[in-house]
């Protein structure tokens with residue numbers, strides 16, 4: 001499943017086709033998903049469940065098996081990368097790519113950062129050998145200290161030790177990017193909180209300058225809920241053009257809305273994110289337009305569960321009759337969410353992928369709690385998932 005797969009003709013994208021949406025789900029998996037999303041509709045239960053799970057795991061209570069069979073199975077690929085290969089194969093059978101996402105919350109010290117780098121390097125070697133997946137993701141706080149990123153952004157001087165540690169972070173990222181390029185794979189660098197994002201953007205751009213000479217091997221992520229991201233996008237496209245490389249642009253709306261608003265209020269600085277959803281939506285769709293207008297020097301990944309933005313991009317691809325669209329434009333959703341988008345996109349001939357997290361149950365719990373809370377708090381998301389599952393259960397007469 002290289003991103004050099006043979007181009008198929010594209011058809012109209014129809015996100016309402018439930019048969020295609022759930023083609024990889026067995027009846028039991030469908031019932032489990034229905035039960036899970038019904039539970040996530042109860043915010044108090046999700047909150048209590050999150051706290052209780054963390055305590056139960058800390059106390060060594062036997063809840064791991066229950067988590068593994070329920071929420072973990074729905075949102076994660078497996079405890080090891082080998083276990084996740086079964087999910088990778090099922091997705092590939094429906095022409096859906098996998099973005100392998102090492103979900104374990106790393107130990108925040110040098111040994112922990114080296115371990116994350118080594119895990120990703122092993123995954124690159126595996127992808128090169130198996131040729132079953134060709135996209136990987138990385139979180140820079142998995143390979144470097146949060147407080148150093150924060151200090152750099154705040155223009156505070158680093159101690160000698162911190163400076164050395166930062167050089168090691170850059171070396172870890174370079175080792176990963178170099179291996180990704182050598183194996184002809186693609187790396188998505190995730191975006192994090194705004195107060196440490198500037199040095200992360202600089203690192204990501206440096207890697208693009210080094211490795212994106214022929215195609216976008218490295219993608220940076222832009223959170224379009226940030227009020228400054230259109231300006232950043234234009235700047236990034238200009239810098240990549242000047243360097244003669246392809247800009248890898250992955251756009252998301254942004255995962256830390258409340259945290260961003262609360263911090264701005266606490267420290268009394270202008271809020272860096274929009275406060276009206278419509279402004280975020282407009283900024284996301286504008287980023288699609290800007291990047292498509294610069295496709296001669298950029299590639300785009302629209303990472304979203306938003307049906308309007310997804311449909312809008314498919315329509316623009318068809319209208320503009322974009323050559324090699326599968327290589328230059330990607331769509332991505334999280335495993336366990338918005339299957340109606342992913343599978344119908346792939347079915348219509350677009351490049352669609354799932355972010356598939358893996359890692360042992362205990363360390364994946366924070367990720368799972370975030371997914372549960374997100375599905376509770378995103379207006380409409382949980383309801384949409386439930387409606388679709390109910391429709392498919394009815395269609396299968398279950």
Ligand SMILES: Cc1cc2nc3c(=O)[nH]c(=O)nc-3n(C[C@H](O)[C@H](O)[C@H](O)COP(=O)(O)OP(=O)(O)OC[C@H]3O[C@@H](n4cnc5c(N)ncnc54)[C@H](O)[C@@H]3O)c2cc1C
Nearest residue numbers: 190191252253254255274275276277280303304305306332
């Ligand atoms: C494949 C994939 C990769 C991702 N990678 C990252 C990443 O690297 N970094 C990251 O931060 N997130 C990442 N996300 C999460 C993403 O940022 C969103 O939180 C999530 O996808 C929900 O947004 P949406 O576009 O899917 O859907 P929607 O439901 O249309 O949008 C919800 C989003 O809109 C924004 N929003 C909601 N209310 C308001 C408001 N009142 N004012 C302003 N904005 C508002 C928020 O960003 C919220 O998350 C990723 C998501 C996917 C699918």
